[in-house]
Amino acid sequence: MKTLWVILLDSYRMMNARKLFWVCIAMSLMVGLGYASVEFDETGYSIGFGMIHFENEFLTKGSPMAQWFYVMIFNEFFVKLWLGGGAILLAIVATASIFPELTKEGAIEVTLSKPVGRWTIFLAKFFGGCLFTFLQSLLFVTIVFIAVGLRVEVWNVTLFWAVPLVTFVFSMLFCVSALIGVMFRSEIFAIIGTLMLWCLSWSAQSFELIAYDLEVVKPNAGYKLNMQTAQLEKLPKGTKPKEPKLLPIAQVLEKPLPKTRAGAELLKRFIVFPDSGSGLESIDFESLRGGRSQSSVLQSMNKELNQRHSTAYVIWGSLAFITVILAIAGFLFVRKDY
Amino acid sequence: MSSPYVIDISNVRKTYSGGVEALRGVSLKVPRGEIFGLLGPNGAGKSTLIKILMTIIRASSCQGVMLGQPVGHKATLAKVGYLPEHVRFPEYLTGRQVIHYSAGLAGVPTRYAKKKTEELLEFVGMKTWAKKPMKTFSKGMKQRIGLAQALVNDPDIVFLDEPTDGVDPKGRKEMREALRELASEGRTVFVNSHLLGELEMICDSAAVMTQGEIVLQGSLSELIQSDGYTLSVEGDLSVDLQTKLERMQVKHENGELTVENKHLAQQLIDTLRASEVNILSMYKNKQSLEDMFLDAVEGMGPGAYQGESKKENKPNKEVVNKEVVS
Numbered sequence: 173m174k175t176l177w178v179i180l181l182d183s184y185r186m187m188n189a190r191k192l193f194w195v196c197i198a199m200s201l202m203v204g205l206g207y208a209s210v211e212f213d214e215t216g217y218s219i220g221f222g223m224i225h226f227e228n229e230f231l232t233k234g235s236p237m238a239q240w241f242y243v244m245i246f247n248e249f250f251v252k253l254w255l256g257g258g259a260i261l262l263a264i265v266a267t268a269s270i271f272p273e274l275t276k277e278g279a280i281e282v283t284l285s286k287p288v289g290r291w292t293i294f295l296a297k298f299f300g301g302c303l304f305t306f307l308q309s310l311l312f313v314t315i316v317f318i319a320v321g322l323r324v325e326v327w328n329v330t331l332f333w334a335v336p337l338v339t340f341v342f343s344m345l346f347c348v349s350a351l352i353g354v355m356f357r358s359e360i361f362a363i364i365g366t367l368m369l370w371c372l373s374w375s376a377q378s379f380e381l382i383a384y385d386l387e388v389v390k391p392n393a394g395y396k397l398n399m400q401t402a403q404l405e406k407l408p409k410g411t412k413p414k415e416p417k418l419l420p421i422a423q424v425l426e427k428p429l430p431k432t433r434a435g436a437e438l439l440k441r442f443i444v445f446p447d448s449g450s451g452l453e454s455i456d457f458e459s460l461r462g463g464r465s466q467s468s469v470l471q472s473m474n475k476e477l478n479q480r481h482s483t484a485y486v487i488w489g490s491l492a493f494i495t496v497i498l499a500i501a502g503f504l505f506v507r508k509d510y
Numbered sequence: 511m512s513s514p515y516v517i518d519i520s521n522v523r524k525t526y527s528g529g530v531e532a533l534r535g536v537s538l539k540v541p542r543g544e545i546f547g548l549l550g551p552n553g554a555g556k557s558t559l560i561k562i563l564m565t566i567i568r569a570s571s572c573q574g575v576m577l578g579q580p581v582g583h584k585a586t587l588a589k590v591g592y593l594p595e596h597v598r599f600p601e602y603l604t605g606r607q608v609i610h611y612s613a614g615l616a617g618v619p620t621r622y623a624k625k626k627t628e629e630l631l632e633f634v635g636m637k638t639w640a641k642k643p644m645k646t647f648s649k650g651m652k653q654r655i656g657l658a659q660a661l662v663n664d665p666d667i668v669f670l671d672e673p674t675d676g677v678d679p680k681g682r683k684e685m686r687e688a689l690r691e692l693a694s695e696g697r698t699v700f701v702n703s704h705l706l707g708e709l710e711m712i713c714d715s716a717a718v719m720t721q722g723e724i725v726l727q728g729s730l731s732e733l734i735q736s737d738g739y740t741l742s743v744e745g746d747l748s749v750d751l752q753t754k755l756e757r758m759q760v761k762h763e764n765g766e767l768t769v770e771n772k773h774l775a776q777q778l779i780d781t782l783r784a785s786e787v788n789i790l791s792m793y794k795n796k797q798s799l800e801d802m803f804l805d806a807v808e809g810m811g812p813g814a815y816q817g818e819s820k821k822e823n824k825p826n827k828e829v830v831n832k833e834v835v836s
Contacts, residue, residue: 174614174617175614175615175617177614178611178614178615179615181614182600182603182611185600185602185603185607186600186602188602189600189601189602190602273600276598277596277598278594278595278596278597278598279597279598279599279600280566281561281564281566281592281594281597282592282594282597282599282612282659283615284564284565284566285564285565285566285587285590285592285594286587286612286615286616286617287584287585287586287587287588287615287616287617288584288615289584507568509526509561509566509567509568510561510566510567
């Protein structure tokens, strides 16, 4: 236990000494403060702590719509773009050097010559890397928690689910970084390999999502997508859904990969805001952009699509991936001569 | 009663994938409480042997014990210190933090580690630099911190791989003094080096390794054995005397007479005095560690063993595998 603490402390010191760590923390801080800078008053809302003001008769201080708006921008922008994307990308870059640095000639000898098992060293370094994302997201979520509490008077502790969930999504990718780092002792290879895996995983999940939507969700609801016009068309009554062709292929591709996208989307399941009373909860950014609310059919189709995978499937499927990759990386680290 | 040897290993082999034989059946005994030097040309397998003892490399085969436990026993490493060659500490740590980190990994209790760290900083002369990050240190300063971190767990045996490599003469002298002090405390110091002059000044015993084999091992006094006596005399020797000396198997060159042992030396002195020859000086010939080393590795190429076909013809020397550890 003491060894684990010593290695974690060293990981923290390493991060602390790197400029990139502070750049990431500063960015998290800025993004968090950017969110916190949205304010509501009696005549509308402002951004940049009152620097730019927009008059709006609905988005006013204390209005249910303001609460909905504030939560919506968090879900649509900050969860999707920052927690599920930007923050993880920065963390991948910032932590890619952990294993190459550990295994460098002259450094690894000192560590391995101590009465500590190699598995302990390997796992402690892995968790040390995860600590980076943990701290980064903790800072961000704390700011968001305070901002939501002050702006719309909702003190929502479920926001803190974002910390373990984002760390979990990061760990799906960091285990690949660890494997490549141990194999090639190269920071650049670790970054490139991890980003490639992320892209592959994202593509496979998107393919599976589209295939499920076109071959299961829409036919079940009695619709099909006209590929020429990109419009939904109602199927003639009594039409039986066709046997899916693309979906089985998509599922084979998606299943063994980490569920990074679905993992980030779990945030929406875990972070639950109380009903604002505005009646706008079903409206998301896409609806706003389209200038109209979704029909109940579309809402129900989206719901089915978003809930096609259970939380257990996403978590256990990704945990299996992490375990396998970590086992390979750890085995290589443990068996290698340095 | 504990063994007189802290390391007693035999048949240590390491063959890398690709067939390179780094170690070919090394057997070694290191006496307790001594400074032991492992000599050898670059690529001889010295570092590989140390790394096997430190569990950094897995041996293809290894029999024997270190500190009474089989080689590879992790817990034993709590009583072992190690300063690797080309050591690289995290640049973001200060000298003090490096020693603390090492103590933490070695399982040294925190309070004791703090006290010990301060003592060691004093011991290696780095007290005033303790708060500075490693990136600001010279090679010699890094080696000092390296030595300190190797000692933080009060080891029974300390392995130092090329400890004076890149260190200035003053630093080397201080390092030698430090090693002597460690030995005087009853610790065994295992020094791996190709700087023979350095080792000659501090080692109690040594072994010579080349192409993955120990070719010579023993106490330094026996390894650097007497090679006869030389007398220098005044003036020319008469023809009569020269004939006598030839019969006595005395070598005569440039006014210096050399005999193989002390009995012949006594006879030579008597003969010279009887012939009224002035003796200017007399000294015992001593083989240097370098001579011994060169003699031991004569005919061997550098690097690891490459197979019989590539090995140069090695003369059948008497010293090969001669065990003279008493």
